[in-house]
Structures are given as structure tokens and as C-alpha cells.
Amino acid sequence: MIDLSSQEKIKEIDDLVSGWIKTLAVQTKEQRAKHGLKVSNKDGDHRNLVTNIDRANQKVLIDKILALDPDAHFVCEEAGEARAQSMDGQVWFIDPIDGTLNFVLENRDYAIMMALYEDGEPVLGWICDVPAARLFHGGQKTGIYENERALEPLTDKTLTDSVVIVSGRRLVVGEKPYGELAQRACAFRVLGSAGISFTRLFAGSAQAYLSKLSPWDLAAGRALAEGMGYQVKNLDGTSPNMLLSNSVLIATSSIHREVVKMVKD
Amino acid sequence: MIDLSSQEKIKEIDDLVSGWIKTLAVQTKEQRAKHGLKVSNKDGDHRNLVTNIDRANQKVLIDKILALDPDAHFVCEEAGEARAQSMDGQVWFIDPIDGTLNFVLENRDYAIMMALYEDGEPVLGWICDVPAARLFHGGQKTGIYENERALEPLTDKTLTDSVVIVSGRRLVVGEKPYGELAQRACAFRVLGSAGISFTRLFAGSAQAYLSKLSPWDLAAGRALAEGMGYQVKNLDGTSPNMLLSNSVLIATSSIHREVVKMVKD
Numbered sequence: 149m150i151d152l153s154s155q156e157k158i159k160e161i162d163d164l165v166s167g168w169i170k171t172l173a174v175q176t177k178e179q180r181a182k183h184g185l186k187v188s189n190k191d192g193d194h195r196n197l198v199t200n201i202d203r204a205n206q207k208v209l210i211d212k213i214l215a216l217d218p219d220a221h222f223v224c225e226e227a228g229e230a231r232a233q234s235m236d237g238q239v240w241f242i243d244p245i246d247g248t249l250n251f252v253l254e255n256r257d258y259a260i261m262m263a264l265y266e267d268g269e270p271v272l273g274w275i276c277d278v279p280a281a282r283l284f285h286g287g288q289k290t291g292i293y294e295n296e297r298a299l300e301p302l303t304d305k306t307l308t309d310s311v312v313i314v315s316g317r318r319l320v321v322g323e324k325p326y327g328e329l330a331q332r333a334c335a336f337r338v339l340g341s342a343g344i345s346f347t348r349l350f351a352g353s354a355q356a357y358l359s360k361l362s363p364w365d366l367a368a369g370r371a372l373a374e375g376m377g378y379q380v381k382n383l384d385g386t387s388p389n390m391l392l393s394n395s396v397l398i399a400t401s402s403i404h405r406e407v408v409k410m411v412k413d
Numbered sequence: 414m415i416d417l418s419s420q421e422k423i424k425e426i427d428d429l430v431s432g433w434i435k436t437l438a439v440q441t442k443e444q445r446a447k448h449g450l451k452v453s454n455k456d457g458d459h460r461n462l463v464t465n466i467d468r469a470n471q472k473v474l475i476d477k478i479l480a481l482d483p484d485a486h487f488v489c490e491e492a493g494e495a496r497a498q499s500m501d502g503q504v505w506f507i508d509p510i511d512g513t514l515n516f517v518l519e520n521r522d523y524a525i526m527m528a529l530y531e532d533g534e535p536v537l538g539w540i541c542d543v544p545a546a547r548l549f550h551g552g553q554k555t556g557i558y559e560n561e562r563a564l565e566p567l568t569d570k571t572l573t574d575s576v577v578i579v580s581g582r583r584l585v586v587g588e589k590p591y592g593e594l595a596q597r598a599c600a601f602r603v604l605g606s607a608g609i610s611f612t613r614l615f616a617g618s619a620q621a622y623l624s625k626l627s628p629w630d631l632a633a634g635r636a637l638a639e640g641m642g643y644q645v646k647n648l649d650g651t652s653p654n655m656l657l658s659n660s661v662l663i664a665t666s667s668i669h670r671e672v673v674k675m676v677k678d
Binding site for chain 1: 613
């Protein structure tokens with residue numbers, strides 16, 4: 149168990165892990181530039197990619213956490229690690245490369261994400277936009293930062309005045325309420341990475357994000373978004389189950405109310 | 414008339430205009446940071462925005478061109494300048510802020526765009542991603558550059574292996590073939606700015622872009638894209654009319670063939 153009993157202790161863990169991730173982000177870019185990528189498909193799906201760097205990054209982060217807490221529990225994207233069966237106690241979430249398709253095809257808009265939860269509640273989250281070298285980190289108790297800069301408190305905007313980000317895949321197959329949300333917003337974006345979508349919310353470039361997210365896609369973003377005052381809820385208004393996939397809306401309070409109404413009507 | 418009779422003369426114009434745009438990009442960011450924006454709607458549409466900076470930038474660029482060629486003809490986004498009635502001779506295209514909605518709401522992903530055509534053919538194009546300080550410039554005769562760096566020649570990729578960018582507005586109202594193109598590509602993106610979408614093609618992060626574009630949205634991107642080997646055609650295979658709006662597909666040759674077939678079937 150890691151001592152998270154005071155703001156100072158939590159801040160120490162934030163600083164420590166932020167250092168790991170910054171180093172790993174630099175190494176990720178260097179490795180790709182020097183050695184290229186070994187890419188394979190997961191589950192025979194040509195859109196679901198994994199690379200040697202996804203796997204290597206996950207191992208680096210797990211080893212560092214285990215050195216800190218030999219009994220740590222994990223929920224990781226890539227195979228190879230036993231998955232936590234409950235949210236009791238402390239659970240670490242790791243997405244070693246979020247947006248692997250972007251990493252492979254676009255060489256931009258991918259992220260390293262980590263989060264630490266205690267008894268089901270987010271304590272700290274980290275999302276590093278690797279190509280842009282921007283690390284968003286912190287939580288409810290420490291405040292939310294972009295690199296060293298504390299972020300502005302959230303302004304509550306309505307849908308008509310907002311930019312929303314949606315999962316392209318769910319929009320294009322006609323899943324509700326993706327199309328209606330996109331149409332009613334001032335503008336919408338499709339970016340292909342949960343981590344990068346979250347960074348747009350933190351930077352104030354967008355006010356809502358709707359997608360179906362796996363635990364490792366959601367955990368860090370939820371910790372940071374809730375720390376800034378965003379609502380993070382399933383479309384039926386319940387809290388996400390952090391061990392399953394959820395259709396989650398991360399949005400200002402006003403947009404959340406509008407979408408819950410949209411879904412009911 | 415500007416002398417465009419040799420590669421050297423064209424290169425001189427490229428350098429000159431690149432200098433104007435770089436300066437204007439810095440001023441645009443400074444002005445916004447210092448004085449904020451005066452925003453108004455065009456045609457009573459809350460998504461069609463114009464700011465004081467759009468208007469000021471257009472005037473700066475027109476004045477510079479008129480100092481070079483007092484008889485210059487223009488096709489500009491903002492009101493106030495007589496619009497060229499034909500593509501005979503030399504025509505300058507100006508989009509003083511492309512992605513004004515992004516400029517206002519997101520403070521990222523907007524561009525300054527210019528192009529010079531002679532007798533209907535693109536000679537030079539400039540697209541400056543203002544927040545990222547990346548200027549793409551050049552043409553068929555000079556080569557295509559990102560700032561000082563010559564860009565890689567185009568690799569011909571097929572739809573299944575490609576990232577495509579589409580107009581979100583046209584996708585979400587069900588216009589053909591936006592949805593099918595998005596579904597059949599490896600991934601798709603919605604970015605909200607023609608200029609920024611073009612820069613993704615030039616940087617190799619995407620391989621196709623489909624949208625309905627006004628002349629000032631298309632002119633610079635067409636000059637640069639054709640210079641790199643992209644096909645720039647209407648969905649029926651004809652060449653865009655540079656004085657009207659066009660539903661244009663900018664894509665690798667393979668993707669162009671696939672989409673023309675998709676539209677016919």
C-alpha cells in the first residue's frame with residue numbers, strides 16, 4: 149500500500165510518476181524514430197493495433213510501481229498482467245500507448261495514461277500527449293496541472309456554445325445519441341484517441357466527450373476531469389464501473405443535463 | 414502582372430509571401446492574447462463566425478499584394494473586395510483566418526491561407542497553422558515545404574490502410590458518400606478547418622480529405638496537394654471550378670479510384 153493519507157504524500161506520488169512518464173515519453177519518440185515499430189493486430193481486427201512499444205512501456209511502468217508497492221494491483225490495456233478483480237484498496241490503471249492507431253498511422257495524437265484509485269475513488273491521473281510533450285496530471289486533492297502550470301477552473305457552457313468530441317466509430321454506425329449530440333453542439337470533432345480528447349477538455353478547447361471507453365481509456369481522464377469540475381457519468385446518470393467498458397459522457401454540468409434529457413426524450 | 418516566367422521568379426514570390434504570412438501569424442496570436450476578439454455571425458448563422466482579426470488580416474494581405482501589383486485580382490473570404498470574375502490571368506486567393514470557429518472557441522487548429530493562380534492553374538499556395546507556427550508553402554514548380562524542410566514524396570495508399578478527414582457537418586446530415594468513406598477507411602477524423610485538414614495530408618498523417626469547399630478554402634490546399642502528387646477532383650471526376658463551391662476529394666490516386674467507384678455503385 150502506498151501512503152496517500154495527506155495532500156503532501158499524494159503530491160509526492162504525482163511528482164514521482166510524472167517523472168517516469170516524461171522520461172518514457174521521450175524514449176517512446178526516440179525508439180520509434182530510431183527503430184520503427186513492430187505492429188500487430190489484436191483479435192484479428194485491423195483497426196485494433198498493438199506495437200512492441202505498447203508492450204515495452206507497460207512493462208517499464210509495472211516494474212516501477214512494483215518497486216514502490218510489491219502488492220500493487222493493476223488494470224492494464226495489454227495482456228500479461230493479472231487484472232484487479234475489485235476496486236477495493238489501491239488499483240493502478242495503465243494505458244501504455246493510447247491511440248495506437250494514431251501512433252502507427254499518423255505519428256501524432258497519442259498518449260501515455262496512468263491513474264491511481266483508492267477504494268473506487270480516483271486519487272491521481274496522468275495523461276501525456278507524447279508528440280506535443282504535454283503532461284496533464286493531478287487530482288481532486290492536488291489540483292490539475294499541464295506540465296508545471298495549474299489549469300483554469302472550468303466554465304459551465306451549454307451545448308449550443310460548445311465543441312464536443314465523439315467516438316467516430318459509434319457516430320458512423322448511427323448509435324444514439326452520438327449524431328444528435330454532434331448536430332446540436334456548435335461544432336464536433338473526431339480525434340481517435342481518448343487521451344487526446346481528454347486533453348482538449350482540460351485545455352478548454354472542448355466541453356464534452358462521448359465515447360464507449362475501456363477502464364484504461366477512462367481512468368486517468370476521469371481523475372483529472374472530476375478534479376476540474378467536469379461531470380463523468382454513464383448516459384443513464386450512473387457512475388462508471390471502473391472494471392468494465394462504459395458509454396461515458398464527460399461534460400460540463402449544463403451539457404450533462406441536456407444530454408440526459410435528450411436520451412430520455 | 415507578377416513575373417512568374419521562371420522557377421527563380423516563382424521562388425522569390427514564395428519567399429516574399431511566406432515572410433508576410435509568418436509575421437502576420439505572430440501578430441494574430443499576440444493581438445488575440447492582448448486584446449481578445451470581437452466576434453460576429455455571418456448570415457445570422459451562429460456557426461459562421463467572423464472576427465475583427467479576420468478582417469484586419471485580409472486588409473493587410475490585400476495591401477501588400479496591391480503594392481506588388483496594383484492591378485491584382487482577388488477572391489477573398491471576407492467582404493470588402495471586388496471578386497475576380499474569371500480565372501484568366503493572375504488571381505490571388507485569401508482566407509485570412511480559416512477555421513474561425515476553432516480560432517474563437519478552441520484557440521487551436523486555425524490557419525492563414527493564400528494562393529496564386531495563373532490562367533486557372535495553381536502556381537503557389539501557403540497554409541500557415543498559426544498556433545503551431547508551421548507554414549506549408551510552394552507549388553508544382555518549386556516543391557512543397559514545411560517551413561524550410563522539403564516534404565517527402567507521396568506514398569500511394571489504399572482506403573483500408575488510410576486515415577481520412579471528412580466534413581463533420583456533411584457526415585452528420587447523412588450526405589453521400591461521407592459515411593461510407595468514413596466507415597471503409599482505417600480511421601476517420603473531423604477537424605473543423607480545411608487548412609488544418611490539408612496540413613495533415615502534407616505531413617502524411619492522413620491520405621484523403623472530403624468536404625464541400627469555397628474557393629478560398631480550396632485554393633492553397635489544391636496548389637500544395639497537387640504539387641505533392643495528390644488528386645484534387647470533384648466527386649464526379651471533373652476539376653474544381655475555382656470561382657464556385659465544390660464537393661472536392663483530395664486523395665491518393667488509389668483512394669480516388671475507390672471513391673469514384675463507390676459513388677457510381
